[in-house]
Amino acid sequence: MAKQFFVTGTNTGVGKTLVTSALLCAARQQGLRTIGLKPVAAGCELTEEGLCNEDALALQAQSSLPLSYAQINPVALAPAIAPHIAAARENRRLSADRLAGFCRGSMMLPSDLLLVEGAGGWRVPLNERETFADLVKILQLPVILVVGMELGCINHALLTAEAIRRDGLELAGWVANSVTPEMDCYEDNLACLQQRLDCPLIAELPFLADNCVEQAATHVAIDQLLQ
Template identity: 40%
Template sequence: MTIDSLPRHFFVTGTDTGVGKTTVTVRLMQHFAARGLKVVGMKPLASGCEWVDGRWQNEDVRQLTAASNVQTPPELVNPYCFQPPIAPHIAAAQAGTEIQLDVIKDAYTALTELADVVIVEGAGGLLVPLNKTQTMGDLLRVLELPALVVVGMRLGCINHALLTRQVLQQQKIPFCGWVANQIDPHMSMQQENLQTLVEWVQQPPVLHLPYQGQET
């Protein structure tokens, strides 16, 4: 699997929060845009926002918007934006609302009509609750998207990556590849950990990013 063999629309999830999903999503968007495709990044749920230009805005969303080469309404790119940097379902409850997957589905469908490539970036990992009964994995199934998994390369990454892979299999969510993102510059046995992941996931990463500083 290579970047160019990825499907036109896919979902970027991660082994945890802070593993570099936004960094990876922007890099992939830039790759497809450089090939002349119309590209949009979507962040259905964002927590940790600031009041800018009359609305709540999130830094990850701003990065995705900057990398997009198609003009789209902000409410399609980011249907749910919450001020405190906490779990989405808790932030939604504090705001007096409930995250509804059909709202996200409608926004996603609208984006697919505007762009050749739509890359949807999740929040946290696959089992992050979105409301009282549904998780991020349920959102993937509603959107009918395959998952690209960002593995934050640090101590413990093998366990987190294989747990994520297992959840995808259990929930029958298609897997379209993984990215090795070096988030710990001092990680011991980096190459050995990478090789272990290649063997257990049974495919090499579509992208291997060196350490780039603080991740989002």
């Protein structure tokens, strides 16, 4: 049975795409069938194939099944701003139901690991009423939380974990991603999060200046995630 998860973060810029790509890469290296989805991407550039997003292309590169770009990133928005604001500027409206429909099409394909990456953090709005959390509630996916290891990460991580659980969803695991070369009291912060998050630490990524996916994949406990 396919393992399917939603990947969120404590904030924007905490490395969700690197983590999602690394998890998919580690699974691919074991010969598993992988799919990475980015339902909404803001900050897209116009190419010969239309609007494309760097993060979505990274997920496509780690998807072993030959999905089209539109299947991986069905909603591509040009401005690099909050998705609901970007959509409004283009006279479009995002909805959790419609995004869930896009995701379900790919979720029905035969795969061993499917990851759906969000945008920003857990409460990023889709429209005036819904957030990305509503999409995850419709899909009923367990959640992987990416924590950017920096000053303030404990509060951000615990608040996000609390919100995920209050929404009735399972926190399947978390990832500690070093977003700076050095963090004061790193080990103390890591130990505090391990004690308080009450879910498995599935990856501890060092600071990677080049965001090398293959290198990040060596730090992933993929077997633990796939159990």
